Amino acid sequence: MASLDPEDWSGLRVLGHRMLDDMIDHLAELRDGPVWQPMPQALRQDLHAPLPREAGDPEAAYEAFRRLVLPYATGNLHPRFMGWVHGGGNPVGMLAELLAGGLNANLGGRDHAPIEVERQVIAWAAEMVGFPPEASGLLVTGTSIANLIGVLVARTAALGPEVRREGVGAARLAAYTSAAAHGCISRAMDMAGFGSAALRLVPTDPDGRLHLPALTAMLAHDRAAGMRPFLLVGTAGSVDIGAVDDLSALATIARGAGMWFHADAAFGALAALSPRLKPLLHGIEEADSVAFDFHKWGQVPYDAGCILVRDRARQVATFGTDAAYLRREARGLAGGDIWPCDLGPDLSRGFRALKVWMTLQSYGADRIGQIVEQTCDLAQALAVRVDAEPELERMAPVALNIVCFRYRAGSGDLDRLNADIVADLQEAGIAAPSTTVLHGRLAIRAAVVNHRTQLDDVNALVAGVLEAGRCRARVGISSTAA
Numbered sequence: 001m002a003s004l005d006p007e008d009w010s011g012l013r014v015l016g017h018r019m020l021d022d023m024i025d026h027l028a029e030l031r032d033g034p035v036w037q038p039m040p041q042a043l044r045q046d047l048h049a050p051l052p053r054e055a056g057d058p059e060a061a062y063e064a065f066r067r068l069v070l071p072y073a074t075g076n077l078h079p080r081f082m083g084w085v086h087g088g089g090n091p092v093g094m095l096a097e098l099l100a101g102g103l104n105a106n107l108g109g110r111d112h113a114p115i116e117v118e119r120q121v122i123a124w125a126a127e128m129v130g131f132p133p134e135a136s137g138l139l140v141t142g143t144s145i146a147n148l149i150g151v152l153v154a155r156t157a158a159l160g161p162e163v164r165r166e167g168v169g170a171a172r173l174a175a176y177t178s179a180a181a182h183g184c185i186s187r188a189m190d191m192a193g194f195g196s197a198a199l200r201l202v203p204t205d206p207d208g209r210l211h212l213p214a215l216t217a218m219l220a221h222d223r224a225a226g227m228r229p230f231l232l233v234g235t236a237g238s239v240d241i242g243a244v245d246d247l248s249a250l251a252t253i254a255r256g257a258g259m260w261f262h263a264d265a266a267f268g269a270l271a272a273l274s275p276r277l278k279p280l281l282h283g284i285e286e287a288d289s290v291a292f293d294f295h296k297w298g299q300v301p302y303d304a305g306c307i308l309v310r311d312r313a314r315q316v317a318t319f320g321t322d323a324a325y326l327r328r329e330a331r332g333l334a335g336g337d338i339w340p341c342d343l344g345p346d347l348s349r350g351f352r353a354l355k356v357w358m359t360l361q362s363y364g365a366d367r368i369g370q371i372v373e374q375t376c377d378l379a380q381a382l383a384v385r386v387d388a389e390p391e392l393e394r395m396a397p398v399a400l401n402i403v404c405f406r407y408r409a410g411s412g413d414l415d416r417l418n419a420d421i422v423a424d425l426q427e428a429g430i431a432a433p434s435t436t437v438l439h440g441r442l443a444i445r446a447a448v449v450n451h452r453t454q455l456d457d458v459n460a461l462v463a464g465v466l467e468a469g470r471c472r473a474r475v476g477i478s479s480t481a482a
């Protein structure tokens with residue numbers, strides 16, 4: 001008979017122990033290596049092989065991983081990775097992934113312990129943002145999907161469960177969010193059938209927060225034009241500069257206008273674990289739904305997004321299913337009332353909850369909150385360094401952990417120069433900031449998210465930017481002189 005299990009487990013056991021030792025070494029030593037290195041073209045070719053028909057050694061597959069994959073990964077484990085908003089993962093989370101893979105549980109539904117673990121994690125998440133204990137929720141890939149779920153639940157709240165059969169039709173519904181909101185809100189409106197044009201982008205104030213008077217004016221204007229405002233999305237930690245909307249004021253406006261209030265707190269939600277930063281989120285506890293990621297500031301390995309919905313009935317009304325093959329029974333494995341597949345679009349779902357559950361138990365929520373604070377302190381230190389360097393210019397206020405700045409001492413196209421500086425640092429493996437565009441000008445964007453990042457790393461980023469900038473400025477001057 002053909003099975004995939006070995007007849008003799010000893011070889012696999014040896015291989016497994018080696019993998020574990022190697023990955024622990026990798027974590028222990030990663031500070032000494034480059035942040036990132038581009039994958040050589042010749043090696044990429046090795047990933048264009050035909051479908052393997054014959055059995056090979058798992059040892060050989062592991063060697064291929066060590067040769068082709070391990071050295072050329074994203075780099076987000078490294079303390080000097082500051083690009084985008086990437087979490088650094090954690091060692092216990094890594095081990096939990098092994099356990100989850102071993103169990104191979106399907107958390108779409110049925111009656112088993114892994115689902116209870118997920119419910120526990122959702123209850124912890126609800127407690128973190130100040131939601132009532134009976135709130136419901138789900139772990140998903142990331143905040144992009146969590147926001148989509150938020151929009152879909154808001155859609156049911158506005159149009160009733162019939163919308164699932166009838167579609168949105170000609171309903172003239174409008175949603176509102178800040179111009180600094182993440183692009184996935186617009187995509188969610190698109191995917192939910194409203195069209196991205198039904199999303200109004202409200203201008204921001206100088207701190208990057210949704211401008212409340214502008215929102216009020218837009219609401220009045222749309223109502224007068226026969227539109228029905230149904231959804232307001234607040235941002236807690238904007239992707240560009242880390243700005244936090246006045247969530248309390250937004251909650252009040254949403255309630256007054258009969259709108260669903262959803263908070264995109266992708267990374268900002270975790271600030272709730274820091275007593276010092278928590279007041280910034282004031283009002284998040286009033287939201288109807290909150291989307292956030294454990295894989296960013298929560299340091300849980302990818303992927304681990306989360307949607308919370310205050311009123312479970314709304315979430316069930318949006319996704320509940322009564323397919324015959326998913327029948328619930330009073331007893332046995334098909335027991336349990338509401339299954340996770342009643343709360344979101346996925347049926348088969350992996351055991352994401354385990355790595356969150358084990359991470360939170362092992363380090364404690366306070367420690368995660370301390371790391372969140374630490375990354376904000378490092379961002380402040382970086383801002384101070386930038387402000388003190390005449391060759392550098394800060395380009396946005398620092399509300400949380402993101403610093404946007406640029407090298408301004410060069411002549412010519414400063415956008416090009418700064419994009420080159422960022423690519424230089426990445427390719428040299430020195431640091432990995434990313435870029436963004438603020439008020440039409442390209443900025444170097446450093447988001448300090450990783451628990452491994454220290455003051456030396458932030459200083460190394462500044463030194464690297466200055467060196468690359470001076471070097472490029474010199475080359476630029478000599479080439480124009482020539």
Ligand SMILES: *Cc1c(COP(=O)(O)O)cnc(C)c1O
Pocket residue numbers: 085141142143144145182184235236237238239264265266267293305
């Ligand atoms: C990262 C981010 C998202 C998208 O989250 P994913 O987990 O990447 O899907 C949405 N909104 C904000 C504010 C973010 O920072």
